[in-house]
Each structure stands twice: as C-alpha cells, then as structure tokens.
Amino acid sequence: MGIVDGLGVSTGQRVLLIWSGNQGVEKLQQAVEELRKEVGDTGKVQVENIERLTLSSHPDSSFDVVISGLIQPCSYLHTTDSLGEVCRILKPNGDLIVIEPVNEASENGAIKAKDKLVSTVKLSGFVDISQPEKVALSAEEMNSIQNSLSLTKEFLVVKITSKKPNYEVGSTSQLKLSFGKKKAAEKSQEDVAKVWSLSASDMLDDDVELVDDDALLDEDDFKKPDPSSLRATCGDGPKKKKACKNCTCGLSEELEAEAKSKKKTATSACGSCYLGDAFRCASCPYLGMPAFKPGEKVVLSGTQLKADA
16 A cells, blocks of 8 residues: 555646655655656656745745645644645645644643644635544554654544635735625615606695694694793803803893892902901902901902902
C-alpha cells in the first residue's frame, strides 16, 4: 500500500508536500515519487519544509493541493499562521490535507483536542472541513511522536481534509443593490394606479357624500371659553414671574402694581449685614449704612432701592 493512497490527487495538478525535519528522507522520497506518478507529466510536485514555508515566497494561488504531515512520524502542530500561509498559496477551491497528532477529548499538554484542530483549520480560512479521520500508525511511529512531544497520555493521529473558498484571498466584488427595487417600484406604480383609477362618474358632486362639519364637534367644542383662561402664561412656572418684552397680556402692569404696593424693606441674606460695611457683600442693600443691632428693622430710602443710571 502506498503512502499517498486515498489522498485524491489527480493528473495535471500542482501539489505541495510539506514535511518537518524529524522525518526520514527515504519516506519523503517515496512519497514524492508516488505523487509524481499521480499527477503525471502535466502536473508538478514540490517539497517544502514547514519551518521555512513563510520564507519561501511562493506566489499566490500556486498549488491545487497542499499536503502537510503525511510523512510519519510527524510531530509538527499546525497553527493559524502556517495554515494561513497555505491558504494564500492554494488556488481557489484548492484542497488541503492536514495530518496531526491530537487528543481524543480535552487538550493533552502540547497537542490539541480534535475539535480544536478543526477550529484552527476553520479560522485559517478553509471551508468544507471534514471530520477528523484516524490514521493507523505502527507502534514505532507512535512512540516516536510521543517522545518528540513528551506526551504522557494516550493520543491519536488524525487526517482532516478541507478546501480554500472559491475566491482569492483579499479579492473584492461589487454588490448589486438593485434587488428589491424592482418590486418596490412595481408596488408604487400599482398604488398610484389605484389612486387615479376614479372614473368621471365618481367625481360628480351629486354622487359624492360629504361629511357634516358640525358632526365632528362635541358639546364642549361649542362652549365659550372663560376670558381668564385665555390669558397668556408667559410668567407661569416654578421661577419668579417675569413679563416678556413688549408684554401684551397685562402681566407687566400687574408686576409694576405689586412692586408699588410692597413695603420697601430689605433683609439680610447672609446674616452679617448688621456688623457694618466690612462684613457686607458688594451687592448688599445695606452697603454704606452704619451698623445696627441684630433684628433691628431697617428701612431703606427710595433712592437706595433704585439702580444707578
């Protein structure tokens, strides 16, 4: 049985075989020879070390198939960086075959769980990912992998196949936003047609039933409002009443009358006005007056209540 049996490589394809340094040269040569027979004279097989993959500068979309971890024993653990580089050099719709040691359930030291390997392939940009398939290895190959990764628990080696999406990495495509517009336009035209579908007979005054305006009013609408309720409320609110400029509702006259009727007295706001000017604020109404006893009623003259011109 050959090393490359069951990989699905066909004639005329360009194949990249990725290997790591701890694998035997004889098996590598055998795998290359078998792959060359599969692709024929029209195809091509190249070999690349996984550690130097990002340094090799392969052009974008260079290969139809990339195979990594085929030569056993292989202890290389694939990362999103390495698989992302593989995705770049694969042609759109190209095939990726990854073989890697994993743990059956949770992570075991250095190796991933099976589902974590599937997630790594998916995050690297691949689609149509298969379920992990167990690869049968000899006891010698299993021991070599165990020693290379310092594994103390049981593990298995699995194969996963996937594809690069059918478009180039970084490619763009213009979206046509016309979908739905045609239906919306047709619906709009139908609505317009319905509006203007009235015949001449429909518009005759004798046939058109009009609504009585008085029927739309209730009893409260016929009541005359109280004149006081029509007064403007420009001075209403939690703040002190203040008439608007060019007031016409009478509030300005009312405020003037209230000001004249009030006794022209002032009280201390800070409680220190009676001590004299040294303890009075700059806006104190007692400023300039002599000190007085606390609680003593002080009447200000009319000139002191007027603002300076």
